[in-house]
Amino acid sequence: MIHILVVDDNSFITGGLEIILGTMDGIEVVGTAADGAEAVAFCQEHEVDVVLMDVRMPGMDGVQATKVITETTQTKVIILTTFDDDAFILKAIENGAKGYLLKNNDPQMIHHAIVSVMQNQSIIQDEIWDKVKRSLQDEVMPAAPDLSGLHLTAREMDVMKAIASGLSNKEIAKNLFISEGTVANNISALLGKLGLDHRTQLAILYLTGKIGGVEG
Known part of the structure; x- marks a missing residue:
């Protein structure tokens, strides 16, 4: 069983993901959090395999939380967000995120990403990688x-x-x-x-x- 923590300051999002993920075989949502600090504390106190992490949240954002979680626990982080801002993408990757997906992906893509990162693969969808590459080449x-x-x-x-x-x-x-x-x-x-x-x-x-x- 893969234990998932869903992190988003929008309770509608966390509730929806909790329902969707709950229908998938081999996956259990063990908790939700509304900001990065809550996510860090939960991962340090509970067994969490994968975090689905939003980026922009009050207090500690998802990028900062990703760094702390990957440095202090064995938990893997997938950024799941509506934002494809270059700075967020690059910093999240540098901070150890194993995946970066947009929220408009269908549930099966999210499921595939979770399974893939558990197999030590990274998942960054093509349009995001293209954006990263263009940004780096421009700089x-x-x-x-x-x-x-x-x-x-x-x-x-x-x-x-x-x-x-x-x-x-x-x-x-x-x-x-x-x-x-x-x-x-x-x-x-x-x-x-x-x-x-x-x-x-x-x-x-x-x-x-x-x-x-x-x-x-």
Whole structure:
């Protein structure tokens, strides 16, 4: 059974999600919270597998709460919001969010995201990732960041560059003349070596030269 906490300052939203999620096999909503501080306290006191977290809330917002929850518990956070603001997206990802979805997704997409993050996968829907990529590419300076301090292999750098360009594993494999399995292995190795959680963080690191405590 996957234990879920729903966090939103709109009781209509939390109530609706509680009903919808309650109909899904293998999922149990163990609580709701109206702000980030409540969410942090609940996760630290109860067994919660996944938090569905809104972004803009009074007091501690969802981005701040995500950082505390991921640093102090084993709980995984999926941002579920109506806001696709660049700053929120980037900060939530940097703070350890495993997923970023808009609330207009159908229930099955939310269910898929929950199951995926429990399998240590990240879920960021395509339109959000495209927005992140455009934002980073607009901000990046003409001279690419120096990542030599990360001590990556040439192949790992090629894979990071391809990820930052928005290519899928299949497209990366085709461009680099390697198998999709090799691409996946390289990505796993990169994440482990750099202490990151998912490919979006790799893209941010490649384009900006830093993410969280990692710098090139």
